[in-house]
Amino acid sequence: MNNLLKNTTFLAIVATWLWSTAFVGVKIGLEYQTPLQFAGVRFFISGVSIFLILGQFKKFIREVKANLKLVVWVSLIQVSAQYALFYSGLNLVPGALGAMLVGSSPLFIAVVAHFSFQNDKMTLPKTFSILIGVIGIAIITLGRTKVEMRGEMELLGIGLLLINNLVAGYANVLVAKSPKEISPFVLSSSTLMIGGLVLGLISIPVEGINLGPFPPKYYVALAWLSFLSAAAISIWYILLRRPGVKVSVLNVWKFLIPVSGAILSWMILEDEEPDLISILGMLVIASSLILLNYTNRKSIKKPNLK
DSSP, rough: OOHHHHHHHHHHHHHHHHTTTTTHHHHHHHTOOOOOHHHHHHHHHHHHHHHHHOOOOOHHHHHHHTTHHHHHHIIIIIIIIHHHHHHHHHTTOOHHHHHHHHHTTHHHHHHHTTTTOOOOOHHHHHHHHHHHHHHHHHHHHHSSOOOOOOOOOOHEEEEEEEEHHHHHHHHHHHHHHHHHTSOOOOOOHHHHHHHHHHHHHHHHHHHHOOOOOOOHHHHHHHHHHHHHHHHHHHHHHHHHHHHOOOOOHHHHHHGGGHHHHHHHHHHHHOOOOOOOHHHHHHHHHHHHHHHHHHHHHHHHHHHOOO
């Protein structure tokens, strides 16, 4: 078990699986609460949960104070700005188009990493494997829903989602470059709390206040979403700061999110069942991950042969 917890691939798959389960919970939550407010509550609870589990409150406060500028900046970028762009963009485009644009984020993150790290450049094999993954996302998305353009505002929505992808890349770089003096758990907890609080405050003039009462399934969804955010983001922060882990390669595992989401929907929802196009898309994504990991391992071994 200890070996698994040290394995980057295993932890990346766990994090992406957790994120893939969010769609059902978000759908339930948004039946009763507005998007920004629901996200603010969810992320704030996630941050508080990590804070309470850590228990070392003095050490927590000391690390946050010593890295306050980083904590605030990552909070605003990773949680507040990214979620605001994500929600605003999805509101303006058809669901299928939005899913494809969000699913292509590993490509944009790889571009940001290319300009941020000397050892994370966009080589031809890496670019090719990421593009294969994007094609796999498109196959799954188009197989499940048709893309239908609805008006000029969709151009704005597309722009917001593309910016969201670039912001995601920048946030990953910030965390990867963060000093070792701040624990990844402290960083994830503090940024989730601050980011959630900012979203909650923004939601008041934009969406108003809705304090319930809510049915039990709302609280079940909120509890699960809070847990998965705390777990997945903490895992991701740990992996981003691991020696030898490249931001671009790590984020390609996010191609698994729609794959896992589709499988979960087949298992849970009565009106969903496997189809040939979705399975083809999954096989394309699998080939992308295999190719990328092969080329990455080959590039790691090269210096040892000299």
